[in-house]
Amino acid sequence: MPRTPSRNGCNRVTVCGLLLCALLARPAAGALTVVLVRHAETAAPSATDPPLSAGGRKRAELLAAMLAGAGVDAIYATEYQRTQQTAQPLAERLHITTERIAARDTKAFGEAIRRRETGVVVVVGHSNTIPAIVAELGGPAVTIGETEFDNLFILTMSRLEVSLLRMRYGEGPAAGVPAVARGTAMLEERNPVMQIKFVRSGGFAGAATNVEGAVTFDETGAQVTSEASQYRRALAAEEAGPLRTAADPAALAGAKGALSAPAGAMRDGYQYDITVVAKDGKSHAFTLHDGPSDELKNAAPGIANLAGWVQEEARKIWTHRIKQR
Numbered sequence: 001m002p003r004t005p006s007r008n009g010c011n012r013v014t015v016c017g018l019l020l021c022a023l024l025a026r027p028a029a030g031a032l033t034v035v036l037v038r039h040a041e042t043a044a045p046s047a048t049d050p051p052l053s054a055g056g057r058k059r060a061e062l063l064a065a066m067l068a069g070a071g072v073d074a075i076y077a078t079e080y081q082r083t084q085q086t087a088q089p090l091a092e093r094l095h096i097t098t099e100r101i102a103a104r105d106t107k108a109f110g111e112a113i114r115r116r117e118t119g120v121v122v123v124v125g126h127s128n129t130i131p132a133i134v135a136e137l138g139g140p141a142v143t144i145g146e147t148e149f150d151n152l153f154i155l156t157m158s159r160l161e162v163s164l165l166r167m168r169y170g171e172g173p174a175a176g177v178p179a180v181a182r183g184t185a186m187l188e189e190r191n192p193v194m195q196i197k198f199v200r201s202g203g204f205a206g207a208a209t210n211v212e213g214a215v216t217f218d219e220t221g222a223q224v225t226s227e228a229s230q231y232r233r234a235l236a237a238e239e240a241g242p243l244r245t246a247a248d249p250a251a252l253a254g255a256k257g258a259l260s261a262p263a264g265a266m267r268d269g270y271q272y273d274i275t276v277v278a279k280d281g282k283s284h285a286f287t288l289h290d291g292p293s294d295e296l297k298n299a300a301p302g303i304a305n306l307a308g309w310v311q312e313e314a315r316k317i318w319t320h321r322i323k324q325r
Contacts, residue, residue, distance in 0.1 A: 064089035
């Protein structure tokens with residue numbers, strides 16, 4: 001009886017490797033070929049800068065084996081451990097130093113890649129930055145799922161056109177997510193916050209001192225913005241992690257009774273309307289007033305921390321607005 005090929009076994013890897021060799025062995029004259037991958041699986045749990053897991057290191061070695069003979073001239077990766085460690089086996093094989101570019105600076109990735117004009121370059125990024133870099137280089141819109149680590153994009157740039165081929169390598173979620181990826185997904189489910197929106201209103205001056213802002217979370221961290229105040233600030237991992245945990249929808253639901261406005265709220269104090277948007281699109285809104293009450297601190301210390309952070313950030317946004325005038 002003929003043997004049925006394993007869906008995620010060596011046949012898949014071999015076919016992918018052969019296709020890569022065919023595609024990269026003879027780049028078109030005057031063309032630049034860019035291979036883009038997300039970092040491999042990470043160790044869990046971690047909310048800051050996790051290294052690769054054992055499965056992730058295995059995938060990084062597989063990537064190196066596949067691209068070792070592709071004529072790679074340069075390797076670019078973001079500053080995080082997971083991207084650097086994904087690129088490391090290939091860099092060591094080819095004796096190339098991986099060039100670091102800030103994850104949020106997709107324009108810098110585009111500029112560095114375009115400067116090369118011809119050859120083959122490899123980019124290791126994240127589920128949110130790889131699509132952004134593809135777009136920066138003129139490619140079509142793409143998305144990468146939270147538990148997908150097996151995507152491999154080949155983007156070819158010439159003076160006439162930009163083309164993109166999407167492939168997959170190694171084990172992927174379609175045939176059962178590996179244990180380490182399941183662990184990562186569980187971690188993400190425990191921290192499902194996607195965005196925190198807040199509005200400060202009231203006070204002695206009324207609408208003149210109103211402030212609004214939003215914190216947006218992604219794989220590389222978080223960023224606070226207030227368009228009306230032309231304010232933008234990136235949060236360090238040690239600030240973004242606890243904030244995301246404090247805004248967990250489960251914690252909000254558990255503290256529902258303590259989130260009601262205190263009966264003795266000052267008429268001239270500030271009011272903070274906070275909305276937490278989860279990854280499933282559901283919103284959780286509540287209102288707080290100046291200085292979290294002792295009742296709130298005792299019933300929901302995490303929410304009290306969130307409220308304190310929002311109050312301080314609203315003050316920073318207001319100070320920034322005043323300085324801009």
